[in-house]
Amino acid sequence: MAMGSPAIASTTKKSGNAFFKNEGVQSVGLFLLSLILFLLFWEVGARSGLFAKGMPTASKTLQELWWWSTHPFFNNGPNDLGIGWNLLISLRRVAIGYTLASLIAIPLGVLIGISPIAYRAFNPYVQLLKPVSPLAWLPLGLYILRDSEQTGIFIILISSIWPTLINTAFGVANVDQDYLDVASTLGASRLRTIFKVIIPAALPNIVSGLRISMGIAWLVIVAAEMLLGTGLGYFIWNEWNNLYIPNILVAIFIIGLVGLLLDSIFAALERFVAFGRNS
Amino acid sequence: MSFASLNGIPVNGSPLVEPIHSSSQLSIRNVTKVFAGKKGLFNKVTRKTTRDFMAIEDISMEIEPNTFVTIIGPSGCGKSTLLNMVAGLSSISNGEILLNGKPITGPGSDRGMVFQSYALMPWMTVEQNIRFAVETVHPKMSPKAMTRVIKEHIQLVGLEGAETKHPHELSGGMRQRVGIARALAINPQILLMDEPFGALDALTRGFLQDEIERIWEQQRKTVIMITHSIEEALLLSDRIVMMTRGPAARVDEILEVPFPRPRNRESIEQHPAYHTLKAEMESHLFRETRAVEEARVRSK
Numbered sequence: 001m002a003m004g005s006p007a008i009a010s011t012t013k014k015s016g017n018a019f020f021k022n023e024g025v026q027s028v029g030l031f032l033l034s035l036i037l038f039l040l041f042w043e044v045g046a047r048s049g050l051f052a053k054g055m056p057t058a059s060k061t062l063q064e065l066w067w068w069s070t071h072p073f074f075n076n077g078p079n080d081l082g083i084g085w086n087l088l089i090s091l092r093r094v095a096i097g098y099t100l101a102s103l104i105a106i107p108l109g110v111l112i113g114i115s116p117i118a119y120r121a122f123n124p125y126v127q128l129l130k131p132v133s134p135l136a137w138l139p140l141g142l143y144i145l146r147d148s149e150q151t152g153i154f155i156i157l158i159s160s161i162w163p164t165l166i167n168t169a170f171g172v173a174n175v176d177q178d179y180l181d182v183a184s185t186l187g188a189s190r191l192r193t194i195f196k197v198i199i200p201a202a203l204p205n206i207v208s209g210l211r212i213s214m215g216i217a218w219l220v221i222v223a224a225e226m227l228l229g230t231g232l233g234y235f236i237w238n239e240w241n242n243l244y245i246p247n248i249l250v251a252i253f254i255i256g257l258v259g260l261l262l263d264s265i266f267a268a269l270e271r272f273v274a275f276g277r278n279s
Numbered sequence: 280m281s282f283a284s285l286n287g288i289p290v291n292g293s294p295l296v297e298p299i300h301s302s303s304q305l306s307i308r309n310v311t312k313v314f315a316g317k318k319g320l321f322n323k324v325t326r327k328t329t330r331d332f333m334a335i336e337d338i339s340m341e342i343e344p345n346t347f348v349t350i351i352g353p354s355g356c357g358k359s360t361l362l363n364m365v366a367g368l369s370s371i372s373n374g375e376i377l378l379n380g381k382p383i384t385g386p387g388s389d390r391g392m393v394f395q396s397y398a399l400m401p402w403m404t405v406e407q408n409i410r411f412a413v414e415t416v417h418p419k420m421s422p423k424a425m426t427r428v429i430k431e432h433i434q435l436v437g438l439e440g441a442e443t444k445h446p447h448e449l450s451g452g453m454r455q456r457v458g459i460a461r462a463l464a465i466n467p468q469i470l471l472m473d474e475p476f477g478a479l480d481a482l483t484r485g486f487l488q489d490e491i492e493r494i495w496e497q498q499r500k501t502v503i504m505i506t507h508s509i510e511e512a513l514l515l516s517d518r519i520v521m522m523t524r525g526p527a528a529r530v531d532e533i534l535e536v537p538f539p540r541p542r543n544r545e546s547i548e549q550h551p552a553y554h555t556l557k558a559e560m561e562s563h564l565f566r567e568t569r570a571v572e573e574a575r576v577r578s579k
Binding site for chain 1: 366367368386387388391400411415416446465
């Protein structure tokens with residue numbers, strides 16, 4: 001078809017090339033192409049019974065996603081709650097547990113980081129407790145607190161405390177000796193050195209710790225809520241009991257999206273405190 | 280025992296000890312620095328014992344007010360250790376350092392320090408970096424006076440317009456200007472500079488050397504500067520202390536630099552003594568550096 005007017009064809013081809021040579025355009029194109037292929041494969045596979053019996057189609061799942069996101073806030077009792085309410089319940093638990101964890105982890109991390117002896121003395125506790133699965137704390141929490149809401153918050157706290165604590169202590173312990181020398185040649189008091197030099201210098205590490213902790217808190221809340229009674233985790237558990245898979249997929253998508261948003265907030269915060277340093 | 284006075288006459292090995300000059304501002308008397316090795320039963324068991332290391336042995340010098348003194352020597356000769364002891368950042372193993380007749384026991388704001396790595400706080404702007412220093416040293420200064428002091432020193436180093444920039448937005452030369460402004464803003468009696476231009480490229484370095492000369496003419500503060508550059512030492516200093524190689528580094532010779540001030544690169548090269556001094560320093564540095572290299576080769 002380009003044979004008839006070679007001149008026009010070559011110019012359009014050129015401008016078209018420039019557009020498609022842009023790396024941003026290429027990556028978005030690849031993303032959209034792979035998404036379409038994936039959805040197509042899913043749709044065809046589900047319709048032809050390639051997957052497990054009862055596996056929902058892509059179109060059905062997208063319909064549900066549309067319905068849940070356009071009706072986020074309805075309340076027909078605890079087992080039939082809009083996904084917006086469930087999301088807010090989960091976020092509230094995370095916010096409380098995570099804030100408490102940070103309020104403990106940052107000051108404690110500073111104290112541990114300042115003293116090399118304390119650093120070595122408390123390291124075994126941290127290293128021992130850090131790899132414990134959050135759910136292992138669940139029975140203990142329920143036994144001590146006798147309350148599912150508080151137990152959820154307790155689990156968030158206990159599992160999101162470690163990255164912040166470790167990063168803060170590490171950052172404080174590894175502040176550039178030059179900054180400390182500046183402070184001491186000026187005759188700065190210990191307290192002034194801590195607040196004006198050590199903590200700001202360790203801030204990139206502290207924020208990295210907070211970012212990892214937030215990621216963990218968001219991972220943990222979904223698992224914990226399956227056993228607790230409300231929130232996004234319970235939503236998934238409930239839909240599993242209803243054996244309605246499209247809603248589970250909707251919830252997975254929303255959990256991922258919110259996690260991504262939370263992480264981007266902390267990524268932006270990291271850049272804000274970096275001042276040319278790479279943390 | 281080696282004793283060298285800053286009067287220009289090296290008296291190495293001489294039994295004569297010159298009387299302490301009452302006019303001197305800083306007296307370094309028989310100072311020795313030993314970095315203690317790891318000892319004790321625990322380290323013996325874990326086989327981590329190391330021997331004591333004597334960095335500096337029995338160094339003495341007198342520094343009069345308003346002199347620019349440069350310390351030059353092969354790398355690893357303990358120049359920085361000596362400067363850190365004057366700054367109070369490093370403890371003195373033996374001997375004493377007196378500032379205006381009082382022994383130095385720790386860091387203090389009567390000594391301003393300029394670091395090779397600039398050591399600016401990255402999260403503070405140019406203005407805040409200087410303010411941090413002034414505020415720490417003079418917590419009770421009125422806000423107005425403080426702002427004036429900061430402004431004066433930003434002007435002194437020619438950084439007007441960059442007050443609100445952060446260090447990562449500045450070039451190396453500009454960062455070191457901030458370092459110098461910060462050190463001077465607390466109005467110290469002595470300015471200590473540890474290879475202040477070591478991390479800069481040759482052109483920026485030359486430019487900053489001229490700036491230091493200009494600033495020094497204005498304030499005439501006592502300065503102790505460490506350098507590797509012979510030209511830099513000749514351009515800036517009144518006295519050049521040449522140190523021998525470490526371990527157990529000593530003062531080898533002290534040179535008087537007779538060039539009239541204010542100086543510039545071209546005029547000092549015309550001076551009859553310039554080339555003799557330069558040749559003397561070169562031969563000293565080459566000799567010491569060669570010995571350091573040979574010792575390193577043999578030790579392997």
